[in-house]
Amino acid sequence: MxxxxxxxxxxxxxxxxIPASELADCAHAVALREGASVFSYGPGGGYGPLREWVAERHGVESRRVVLTVGGLLGFVLYAGELLRRRPGRVLVEGPTYDRPLKVLAREGAEVVPLPMDDEGLDPDGLARELERNAAPASFLYTIPTFQNPSGRTLSAERRRRIVEIVTAHGLPVLEDDPYGLVRYEGEPQPSLHELEGGRLVTYTSSFSKTVAPGLRTGYFVLPEDEAEPFEERAVSTYISPPFLAQATIAEFIERGRFxxxxxxxxxxxxxxxxxxxxxxxxxxxxxxxxxxxxxxxxxxxxxxxxxxxxxxxxxxxxxxxxxxxxxxxxxxxxxxxxxxxxxxxxxxxxxxxxxxxxxxxxxx
Ligand SMILES: Cc1ncc(COP(=O)(O)O)c(C=O)c1O
Missing domain, CATH: 3.90.1150.10 (Aspartate Aminotransferase, domain 1)
Known part of the structure; x- marks a missing residue:
């Protein structure tokens, strides 16, 4: 053994x-350059330059981007807000990432696993579930690309069908995509967020898999009217995120290292x-x-x-x-x-x- x-x-x-020594150098540089501001409280939505970088990549205004303390805590904020605004069952892939299942159990939510196969979530299974139940569901949580736990990726055709179905039902979606950029072969697929236009679909990702998980920096790209309540929830949960970590990532990007x-x-x-x-x-x-x-x-x-x-x-x-x-x-x-x-x-x-x-x- x-x-x-x-x-x-x-x-x-x-x-x-993990690019530890480069990150150490970036952290040192931003701490000296920005001084007290990266060691203080600040905007609940996160470090401005990094927010803007994310906003530009997703074609939205930066006020619709909230940088969270890791993607998972963002999930806690999102689920809490949606279950308050739209009480109802939460639809997930079967199987799905285990930590959100624990969060949803703590919230007392009814969780409905939907069928999936090698091409990811089955759109017919989603449509059947929505048609069978007259009461509206709260939201759909999906990890379409290199899913945790299955490694499966939703095909382009299914992405389009799922967008059609959720649009027809007005169902909010949380698209969790921390692995999408970590593609080592094959063609990238369009996100549900891009296909749907970001009215119902909230997109979340994280720098945990692309830079370093210990920096605890995730992000949410929210629909127009959901950004403010989400940010308020972040503020009432942890006041503001750790700016030194976020500024370190921004510096890493600025130096062309991403x-x-x-x-x-x-x-x-x-x-x-x-x-x-x-x-x-x-x-x-x-x-x-x-x-x-x-x-x-x-x-x-x-x-x-x-x-x-x-x-x-x-x-x-x-x-x-x-x-x-x-x-x-x-x-x-x-x-x-x-x-x-x-x-x-x-x-x-x-x-x-x-x-x-x-x-x-x-x-x-
Ligand atoms: C699908 C998925 N979402 C979210 C996360 C949370 O990432 P973090 O909180 O480190 O940003 C993970 C981490 O493994 C994950 O697999």
Missing amino acids: PDQPVSFARGAPAPEL QPNLERVRDGLRARRDAMLGALERSFPATASWSRPQGGYFLWLDLGPGGDAASLAARAAEAGVAIVRGSDFFPPGSSAGTSAARLAFSFEPPERIADGIARLAELL
């Missing part, structure tokens, strides 16, 4: 993918994804199947009919390999995902990935 367990559980970047760093991150992740896919193909039984993501951090393993991923996760932990069982990505009480597991390839180096997959294969 390796000294340290092999972690396929953590959706975190490998330390070598794109070259992204290329480096993509190369590092592609090598890790290839190591995992190669090892799965070499050693896993034909009854198992898995997604083949073109970007992001994760792939979704299905052990096939009767497969017991909870038992595999427990035995894998004893063998020094951490994985997350698929049922964690469905609402509590659901019986789905029992034969599946999420495997993150973002953290471990390629050699350890190959070793960890070989250990899992022995257990099967």
Whole structure:
């Protein structure tokens, strides 16, 4: 067994993918240049120059952009506001990112998982759910690109259909896209936000996967009339965000480091994804199947009919390999995902990935 367990559980970047010394230099420069303002309270919507950079990329006015303390806390603010304004069930992909499921459970929301397949969320499943229930749903939460946990990406055709369906029903959508820029092959897809025009769709992303998660900087591009209440919620929750972190990212961008760093991150992740896919193909039984993501951090393993991923996760932990069982990505009480597991390839180096997959294969 390796000294340290092999972690396929953590959706975190490998330390070598974080540009630490460049960020240290940027932080030092902005602290000296901007002085007390980056160590003080300030606008709840975040550091002006970074807000403007995001606004320009998304073709909106900067008052519609709120920089949040990580994307996840932004989710807490968004869900709280929507559930107050439009009480009702929250529609999610089945499976979906587990942390928002915990937030929604805490809010007491009814969560409805919608069917998805290799092409992402099934638009017919969404339409059926909306037609079956007369009461309006609160919002749809979707991660269309390199989804956490499945690594799947919604096809362009489905994106258009989903926009048609939510428009017909006036359903607000939260499009969570922290992995979209971390694409290492294939053609980028249009965002739901672009296709719909940002009236119902709120777009959120984060600098966690493109720069560094410890800077805790996410952002929300909100519909015209939702930006102000969202920002007020941020202010009443944490007064203002950490400006030094946001100004450090702005300086990193200003120095032209964003794109070259992204290329480096993509190369590092592609090598890790290839190591995992190669090892799965070499050693896993034909009854198992898995997604083949073109970007992001994760792939979704299905052990096939009767497969017991909870038992595999427990035995894998004893063998020094951490994985997350698929049922964690469905609402509590659901019986789905029992034969599946999420495997993150973002953290471990390629050699350890190959070793960890070989250990899992022995257990099967
Ligand atoms: C789909 C998705 N949304 C949001 C986040 C939150 O990112 P952060 O809070 O670091 O910005 C993550 C992190 O793993 C994620 O996978």
